[in-house]
Amino acid sequence: MKITQISVFLENRKGRLSQVCSMLGQAGINIRALTIAETESFGVLRMVVDKPSEAADLFRKNGITANQTAVVAAEVPDKPGGLAEVLKTLSDSDVNVEYMYGFVEKHSENALLVFRFDNPELAARILRENGLKVIDEKGIQGL
Amino acid sequence: MAKQLTIFMENRPGRMKSISDVLLENNLNIWAFTIQDRGEFGLMKLIVDKPEKAHLILADRGFACVLKDVLAVTAENDQPGNLDRLTTALLEKGVNIKDAYGFVSPKDRQGICLIEVENPDGVDLEEAIAAHGFTLLTGKELYEL
Amino acid sequence: MEITYWNKNIETMDRPAIEALQLQRLRELVDQSLKMDFYKNRLLRVGITSSEDIQSLDDLRRLPFNVKDDLRQNFPTGLLAVDMRDVVRVHSSSGTTGIPTVIYFSRQDMDNWTDLLARSIVATGCCQDDVFQNMMTYGLFTGGLGLHYGAERVGMTVIPVGGGNTQRQVQIMKDFKTTVLHVTPSYLLHIHSKLESFETRPEDLYIQRVFLGAEPYSENTRLKLEDLYGIDAYNSYGLSEMNGPGVAFECVYKQGMHVWEDAYILEIIDPETGEILPDGEQGEVVLTNLVRSAMPLFRYRTRDLAYVNSEPCRCGRTHRRLSRIQGRTDDMLIINGVNVFPSQIEEVIMAIPEVGTNYLIHLTKIGSLDKLAVKVEIYSKLFTGDMSALDGLKAKIKEKLRASITINPVIELHEPGALPHSEGKAKRVLDEREQL
Numbered sequence: 001m002k003i004t005q006i007s008v009f010l011e012n013r014k015g016r017l018s019q020v021c022s023m024l025g026q027a028g029i030n031i032r033a034l035t036i037a038e039t040e041s042f043g044v045l046r047m048v049v050d051k052p053s054e055a056a057d058l059f060r061k062n063g064i065t066a067n068q069t070a071v072v073a074a075e076v077p078d079k080p081g082g083l084a085e086v087l088k089t090l091s092d093s094d095v096n097v098e099y100m101y102g103f104v105e106k107h108s109e110n111a112l113l114v115f116r117f118d119n120p121e122l123a124a125r126i127l128r129e130n131g132l133k134v135i136d137e138k139g140i141q142g143l
Numbered sequence: 144m145a146k147q148l149t150i151f152m153e154n155r156p157g158r159m160k161s162i163s164d165v166l167l168e169n170n171l172n173i174w175a176f177t178i179q180d181r182g183e184f185g186l187m188k189l190i191v192d193k194p195e196k197a198h199l200i201l202a203d204r205g206f207a208c209v210l211k212d213v214l215a216v217t218a219e220n221d222q223p224g225n226l227d228r229l230t231t232a233l234l235e236k237g238v239n240i241k242d243a244y245g246f247v248s249p250k251d252r253q254g255i256c257l258i259e260v261e262n263p264d265g266v267d268l269e270e271a272i273a274a275h276g277f278t279l280l281t282g283k284e285l286y287e288l
Numbered sequence: 289m290e291i292t293y294w295n296k297n298i299e300t301m302d303r304p305a306i307e308a309l310q311l312q313r314l315r316e317l318v319d320q321s322l323k324m325d326f327y328k329n330r331l332l333r334v335g336i337t338s339s340e341d342i343q344s345l346d347d348l349r350r351l352p353f354n355v356k357d358d359l360r361q362n363f364p365t366g367l368l369a370v371d372m373r374d375v376v377r378v379h380s381s382s383g384t385t386g387i388p389t390v391i392y393f394s395r396q397d398m399d400n401w402t403d404l405l406a407r408s409i410v411a412t413g414c415c416q417d418d419v420f421q422n423m424m425t426y427g428l429f430t431g432g433l434g435l436h437y438g439a440e441r442v443g444m445t446v447i448p449v450g451g452g453n454t455q456r457q458v459q460i461m462k463d464f465k466t467t468v469l470h471v472t473p474s475y476l477l478h479i480h481s482k483l484e485s486f487e488t489r490p491e492d493l494y495i496q497r498v499f500l501g502a503e504p505y506s507e508n509t510r511l512k513l514e515d516l517y518g519i520d521a522y523n524s525y526g527l528s529e530m531n532g533p534g535v536a537f538e539c540v541y542k543q544g545m546h547v548w549e550d551a552y553i554l555e556i557i558d559p560e561t562g563e564i565l566p567d568g569e570q571g572e573v574v575l576t577n578l579v580r581s582a583m584p585l586f587r588y589r590t591r592d593l594a595y596v597n598s599e600p601c602r603c604g605r606t607h608r609r610l611s612r613i614q615g616r617t618d619d620m621l622i623i624n625g626v627n628v629f630p631s632q633i634e635e636v637i638m639a640i641p642e643v644g645t646n647y648l649i650h651l652t653k654i655g656s657l658d659k660l661a662v663k664v665e666i667y668s669k670l671f672t673g674d675m676s677a678l679d680g681l682k683a684k685i686k687e688k689l690r691a692s693i694t695i696n697p698v699i700e701l702h703e704p705g706a707l708p709h710s711e712g713k714a715k716r717v718l719d720e721r722e723q724l
Contacts, residue, residue, distance in 0.1 A: 007199065007203045008199070009198070009199050009202070038669075039644055039645075039667065039668065039669075039704065040205040040207075040668055040704040040705045041202050041203055041204070041205050041668065041704075042202070042667070042668040042669035043202070043668075043669070044199070044202050044203050046203070065195040065196050065198075065199050066199070067169075067196070067199050067200050067203050069203065098205070099205075149673030151666055151671055151673075151678075151701075151703055152703065153702055153703050153706060158703075179675050181675065181678065181679070183700050183701065183702075184678075184700075184701050184702070184703075186673065186675055186678075202668070205668075205703075205704055205705050206668075206703065206704075207666050207667075207668040207671040207703060207704050208668075208671070208673075209671060209672060209673040211673045241675075241676075242675075
């Protein structure tokens with residue numbers, strides 16, 4: 001139930017973010033979620049795309065160092081308290097969240113949250129046991 | 144100039160392992176490393192085979208790390224007196240050595256010295272050491288030992 | 289037990305006389321304050337245009353409380369009621385931010401304050417024959433100079449040694465046969481632990497009495513100190529906004545500190561509602577200083593929690609007694625007798641770009657002394673991998689903190705994300721000190 005997150009360094013170069021985005025756009029790869037770390041992991045751009053292996057190849061061919069990490073994406077009802085509920089469920093089960101980011105899906109009333117857990121399998125299982133929908137690779141493609 | 148990965152590390156159990164774990168997970172190889180210690184923290188300095196990748200991965204994991212330029216100096220013949228001649232060469236040109244460590248390359252038993260320098264006058268370092276029979280390895284040459 | 293008084297008339301005045309005196313002085317204070325921009329409107333708003341509107345002490349309750357922020361916002365001279373040339377003394381104390389609070393004294397104010405201290409000292413049984421070693425910090429703190437002037441007025445032999453240098457302190461005690469100390473309880477405990485290394489036993493010293501203050505401590509600690517040294521230890525209370533030490537002091541019976549009610553109007557309030565609480569109930573100590581005209585303060589909220597004992601005291605003094613301070617209503621820390629607000633530390637940390645916004649104030653004890661460590665996380669963005677830059681960063685943080693809080697912290701650099709993160713309000717202080 002894990003999906004792949006791609007991360008690259010934005011370094012301090014101007015235009016790097018737009019360079020990355022247009023590169024992906026031109027290759028027909030869609031970005032589902034992204035975040036730029038500001039404090040810890042400063043300068044690292046993290047994203048979830050619909051075709052992660054293609055994106056990884058694309059970066060490699062263009063000499064941009066990229067990293068792949070297993071993350072968990074879960075659907076959260078887009079209402080006040082939705083996030084709090086999810087976090088409480090995790091914390092009650094002693095699951096550690098290293099970082100997270102999210103966005104609202106276009107065609108539904110849900111928000112998608114991307115989590116980096118130290119134990120993604122356990123976390124995904126707990127989320128499902130608590131009635132939250134965990135999205136797999138296919139699900140990401142179809143968004 | 145070659146790139147050294149410098150990582151900020153607390154001096155408590157498990158920190159070095161957390162770094163070596165990450166390198167292992169990503170199949171990265173360490174050629175040489177040293178630790179500059181300051182009591183409750185230290186700087187771990189590594190020469191790895193894929194520095195840019197290691198940098199990104201460690202940064203992605205929340206480590207404070209940077210890639211720093213270092214001199215990777217090697218001599219034609221590995222013999223006693225090399226270090227003496229090298230430090231003399233740098234001293235003559237007013238170049239200060241901030242940190243240094245070394246290892247022997249597995250390939251051809253070449254001695255390699257990694258040096259962090261302070262070069263306030265912008266001296267041409269390659270030229271300075273070439274005059275004493277030393278060469279600078281490029282990054283590529285260093286990582287692909 | 290023989291009781292001596294500095295000013296028997298005032299100290300044993302009956303309650304109606306005390307209250308009449310308070311009323312008279314309150315009126316004078318109101319007259320003085322109406323000349324000041326700060327108070328004019330405040331008093332007007334509650335219908336006080338002249339001292340004649342103060343008919344009884346109950347009218348004091350019409351006045352709004354003064355708080356620390358008033359002093360901070362009016363720094364430096366917003367609360368000064370006289371010309372600066374008539375100010376003969378300036379003292380200062382910690383502010384919640386980098387802005388300190390300042391207190392001004394006219395010549396008469398100084399005389400009044402000194403008299404209160406002389407009175408306090410004599411209440412403990414001291415006299416001109418005593419040799420007094422003042423181990424509190426001199427300078428802008430009121431603790432040092434306050435007791436100094438009081439002790440001189442009593443005629444004691446005053447040794448103005450200030451704090452620190454334990455070996456020298458003990459040597460002076462032996463050289464001059466010191467009989468009275470003014471010191472913090474933690475330092476007095478610390479000295480005891482070092483005596484053996486100075487080849488001195490408590491019996492070799494001549495100390496008979498100590499005045500303890502500047503930090504909270506328990507009855508057990510007082511008894512322990514009395515036992516360790518074979519002395520009598522007296523609790524004292526004061527705050528610079530109310531002059532300094534000398535607001536309240538224990539008499540020879542050590543059953544609570546007499547608040548000098550001819551000089552201060554004492555109220556205990558519920559810190560949440562501001563409602564006046566009866567004697568015996570714990571609440572926030574609120575004080576009106578009746579004997580300082582250079583800088584009037586009405587109903588000053590001290591943020592100290594205590595209760596009042598109005599039972600008659602065996603010493604014959606009619607001024608009510610304040611309990612030991614039970615706590616604070618705010619987050620102020622007391623570190624080796626020095627007041628430190630976590631917000632002062634936060635202000636310094638936030639202004640340093642190379643460290644992140646997550647920090648921790650860690651308090652522990654080394655023996656009986658407090659140790660302050662400030663832990664910060666380095667900020668990945670500005671990490672250069674240069675060791676000398678990190679050395680410089682530690683030194684910079686230490687220096688800026690020391691300049692703000694006056695004590696020396698230990699600085700620790702940590703990895704990003706290494707310090708405890710909390711959801712919701714950050715817990716910035718980890719105080720692992722055992723209560724004294």
